[in-house]
Amino acid sequence: MWPHSAGARPWASTLIGKDPRVMAWWCLDGIPPGLAEPWRELWRWRSRPLHCVPPFSPLARGSRDQRNLRRRGNIDGWRQNLEPSNNVEMFPPSGSTGLIPPSHFQARPLSALRRMAPTWLSDIPLVQPPGHQDVSERRLDTQRPQVTMWEQDVSNDRQEPGRRGRSWELEGSQALSQQAEVIARQLQELRRLEEEVRLLRETSLQQKMRLEAQAMELEALAQAEKAGRAEAEGLRAALAGAEVVRKNLEEGSQRELEEVQRLHQEQLSSLTQAHQEALSSLTSKAEGLEKSLSSLETRRAGEAKELAEAQREAELLRKQLSKTQEDLEAQVTLVENLRKYVGEQVPPEVHSQTWELERQKFLENMQVTSLQEQVTAQSQEQAILQRSLQDKAAEVEVERMGSRGLQLELSRAQEARRRWQQQTTSAEEQLRLVVNAVSLTARKLALAQLRQESCPLPPPVTDVSLELQQLREERNRLDAELQLSARLIQQEVGRAREQGEAERQQLSKVAQQLEQELQQTQESLASLGLQLEVARQGQQESTEEAASLRQELTQQQELHRQALQEKVAEVETRLREQLSDTERRLNEARREHAKAVVSLRQIQRRAVQEKERSQELRRLQEEARKEEAQRLAWRLQELERDKNLMLATLQQEGLLSRYKQQRLLAVLPSLLDKKKSVASSPRPPECSASVPVAAAVPTRESIKGSLSVLLDDLQGLSEAISKEEAVCQGDNLDRCSSSNPQMSS
Numbered sequence: 001m002w003p004h005s006a007g008a009r010p011w012a013s014t015l016i017g018k019d020p021r022v023m024a025w026w027c028l029d030g031i032p033p034g035l036a037e038p039w040r041e042l043w044r045w046r047s048r049p050l051h052c053v054p055p056f057s058p059l060a061r062g063s064r065d066q067r068n069l070r071r072r073g074n075i076d077g078w079r080q081n082l083e084p085s086n087n088v089e090m091f092p093p094s095g096s097t098g099l100i101p102p103s104h105f106q107a108r109p110l111s112a113l114r115r116m117a118p119t120w121l122s123d124i125p126l127v128q129p130p131g132h133q134d135v136s137e138r139r140l141d142t143q144r145p146q147v148t149m150w151e152q153d154v155s156n157d158r159q160e161p162g163r164r165g166r167s168w169e170l171e172g173s174q175a176l177s178q179q180a181e182v183i184a185r186q187l188q189e190l191r192r193l194e195e196e197v198r199l200l201r202e203t204s205l206q207q208k209m210r211l212e213a214q215a216m217e218l219e220a221l222a223q224a225e226k227a228g229r230a231e232a233e234g235l236r237a238a239l240a241g242a243e244v245v246r247k248n249l250e251e252g253s254q255r256e257l258e259e260v261q262r263l264h265q266e267q268l269s270s271l272t273q274a275h276q277e278a279l280s281s282l283t284s285k286a287e288g289l290e291k292s293l294s295s296l297e298t299r300r301a302g303e304a305k306e307l308a309e310a311q312r313e314a315e316l317l318r319k320q321l322s323k324t325q326e327d328l329e330a331q332v333t334l335v336e337n338l339r340k341y342v343g344e345q346v347p348p349e350v351h352s353q354t355w356e357l358e359r360q361k362f363l364e365n366m367q368v369t370s371l372q373e374q375v376t377a378q379s380q381e382q383a384i385l386q387r388s389l390q391d392k393a394a395e396v397e398v399e400r401m402g403s404r405g406l407q408l409e410l411s412r413a414q415e416a417r418r419r420w421q422q423q424t425t426s427a428e429e430q431l432r433l434v435v436n437a438v439s440l441t442a443r444k445l446a447l448a449q450l451r452q453e454s455c456p457l458p459p460p461v462t463d464v465s466l467e468l469q470q471l472r473e474e475r476n477r478l479d480a481e482l483q484l485s486a487r488l489i490q491q492e493v494g495r496a497r498e499q500g501e502a503e504r505q506q507l508s509k510v511a512q513q514l515e516q517e518l519q520q521t522q523e524s525l526a527s528l529g530l531q532l533e534v535a536r537q538g539q540q541e542s543t544e545e546a547a548s549l550r551q552e553l554t555q556q557q558e559l560h561r562q563a564l565q566e567k568v569a570e571v572e573t574r575l576r577e578q579l580s581d582t583e584r585r586l587n588e589a590r591r592e593h594a595k596a597v598v599s600l601r602q603i604q605r606r607a608v609q610e611k612e613r614s615q616e617l618r619r620l621q622e623e624a625r626k627e628e629a630q631r632l633a634w635r636l637q638e639l640e641r642d643k644n645l646m647l648a649t650l651q652q653e654g655l656l657s658r659y660k661q662q663r664l665l666a667v668l669p670s671l672l673d674k675k676k677s678v679a680s681s682p683r684p685p686e687c688s689a690s691v692p693v694a695a696a697v698p699t700r701e702s703i704k705g706s707l708s709v710l711l712d713d714l715q716g717l718s719e720a721i722s723k724e725e726a727v728c729q730g731d732n733l734d735r736c737s738s739s740n741p742q743m744s745s
Contacts, residue, residue, distance in 0.1 A: 234448075236471065243478060245441055246441070246478055246481065246482050246485075249482070249485075250485055253485065253489050256426075256427060257427075257489065257492060260423050260427055260496060263419065263423055267416045267419065267420070270412070270416075274408070274409060274412055281401070281405060289394060289395075289398055292394060293391075296387060296390075296391060299387065300387070303380075303383065303384075307380060310376060310380075317369075361559065361560075361563055364556050364559060364560075365556065365560055367552075367556065368552070368553055368556035368557065368560065371549045371552060371553055371556075372549075372553055374549065375545075375546050375549045375550070375553070378542045378545065378546060379542075379546065381542070382538075382539050382542050382543075385535045385538070385539065386535075386539070388535075389531075389532050389535055392528045392531070392532070393528075393532075395528075396521070396524070396525045396528060399521035399524070399525070400521070400525075402517075402521075403514070403517070403518040403521060406510075406514035406517070406518065407514070407518075409510070409514070410507070410510070410514060413503075413504075413507035413510070414507075416503075416507075417500070417503075417504045417507065420500040420503075420504075421500075423496075424493065424496065424497050424500065427493050427496070428493065441482070445475055445479075
């Protein structure tokens with residue numbers, strides 16, 4: 001039988017001891033779609049609870065059959081096959097006899113092939129014989145006689161016991177015939193199933209062959225994949241090497257560029273530092289020159305002031321000379337008059353000789369003054385020339401220092417240019433090396449690509465092709481980056497070269513300008529040297545002339561001093577006489593002045609005494625007036641105090657009310673009669689004190705009248721006091737007026 005075949009036993013052995021539902025579904029998966037549908041439907045209904053099963057379904061009919069068989073006691077053999085268990089055997093032994101239950105056909109392990117086979121077997125179509133299409137119908141037909149037999153048994157059980165004998169015979173014959181039909185059908189089904197097994201074996205052999213072919217193809221594909229991976233690894237290694245080379249080249253170019261930039265920065269910093277040093281030195285020199293110029297200007301200002309003072313002194317000397325000349329002329333006229341007076345007695349020869357001598361002296365004096373003026377002017381010119389010479393020498397020194405600084409800057413610029421040329425050549429060589437390395441890497445990559453394209457390869461796998469595409473894209477990107485970096489390096493080198501060329505041209509222009517300035521300074525120095533020589537010669541000549549003029553001046557001064565001494569002696573004698581006259585007159589004037597001063601002092605003393613006396617009288621009058629005012633005020637206060645005391649005592653003793661009452665009686669005579677009648681009646685002293693109070697409360701008119709009288713009295717008293725004060729003040733004024741005429745007298 002096919003259930004005990006070698007191909008079915010491992011699948012069946014794997015299903016022993018598992019969940020019956022899992023086993024049933026596992027077995028049903030291997031059956032072809034047309035045969036497995038009824039059994040799946042049956043299993044689906046069996047897995048549901050009983051209240052969910054429809055009443056006319058095969059499952060419901062099976063449950064009724066089971067109840068009938070349980071009544072008859074023949075259900076035990078079928079129960080093991082219908083109810084699921086964990087230890088059920090899928091296939092009966094080969095030597096078993098009897099009827100095959102329907103569960104035998106439900107648990108076919110055809111799904112094991114489907115489970116054990118690989119996934120690609122689903123693409124291979126299964127060969128299905130035409131007999132498989134009606135398997136479910138035949139199995140239902142085999143089950144129908146058994147169901148009818150069970151129904152008949154149940155119905156016969158309900159019949160009377162007298163009919164059981166005949167029914168047993170009929171049932172036995174019918175059961176035998178039915179069993180024979182069932183056995184025949186089962187044999188036919190077994191034959192068909194053997195044919196199906198044979199066909200399935202053939203299909204399994206075909207599938208095995210296909211599997212072997214596919215395994216060979218898979219091995220070839222795996223080898224091709226390994227080769228592709230190895231090639232990809234090689235390409236990756238080459239790409240990594242190219243990346244390393246590119247990185248090294250980039251690092252080298254970056255380092256070289258940084259070195260070039262650093263050198264350029266150092267050169268620029270050195271140049272800027274040198275320029276700043278030169279500028280600082282020039283600024284310091286300029287400051288020193290400015291200071292020296294300011295000092296020279298101050299000196300010139302001082303010299304100008306001195307010159308102005310000298311000119312003023314010269315003017316003063318000229319004025320004095322003019323005055324002396326006038327004096328001399330006056331003296332000369334006097335002398336001439338004297339000589340005329342004496343000449344009458346002296347012979348004319350002596351007169352002419354003296355005249356000639358005086359004339360010579362006067363001419364010598366005039367020459368001396370002119371020579372002095374010339375000497376002062378020449379000395380001033382000499383000082384001015386000497387200072388201008390010093391200024392020119394300082395300017396020449398400054399220009400020399402500037403030319404030295406410019407020469408140093410020119411040498412530094414030439415050195416920087418030479419270094420820059422060396423750096424540009426080294427950068428070009430390094431760029432050439434970088435370009436060669438990039439071209440070599442590009443050639444290597446192209447050769448690797450050509451080799452890869454030339455070698456025959458199996459059809460590439462999708463992931464290997466994608467990886468190769470990515471590697472090619474990475475290679476292209478790296479080539480583009482290398483070209484871009486080379487282009488950037490070339491641009492940077494070109495920019496640095498242009499900058500160096502511009503700096504070189506600028507430095508050459510600066511050097512030319514400095515050379516021109518140096519030449520101009522040298523020419524100016526030569527001209528200044530010539531001017532200096534000329535000035536020195538003029539200074540020497542002027543010093544010689546000044547020495548000769550000084551000698552002549554000393555001689556003339558000596559002669560002039562002697563003449564002046566003589567004239568001064570004469571003038572002194574005359575002035576002494578005049579001075580004695582003036583002193584005598586002055587003494588007389590002083591005596592008269594002393595007398596006038598004494599009389600004036602006496603007059604002033606009398607005026608002061610009179611003034612003090614008048615002030616003392618005024619003070620005494622003021623004190624008397626103050627004392628009189630104090631006395632009157634004190635008297636007024638005493639009167640006021642007496643008045644207040646009198647009013648207080650009157651109020652305390654009731655006299656004021658009596659006074660008011662008397663006044664009222666004087667005003668109103670009718671009230672007097674009432675008062676007399678009241679006073680004639682005898683009353684105690686207490687009543688007498690209360691009567692004025694009662695009498696003091698008349699009408700309002702009487703009170704107003706008494707108050708008006710009181711006010712009139714007070715006004716009269718105040719008028720009397722004011723009159724007395726006025727009289728006192730008049731007396732005081734009379735006294736003061738009587739004292740003033742006495743003081744004036």
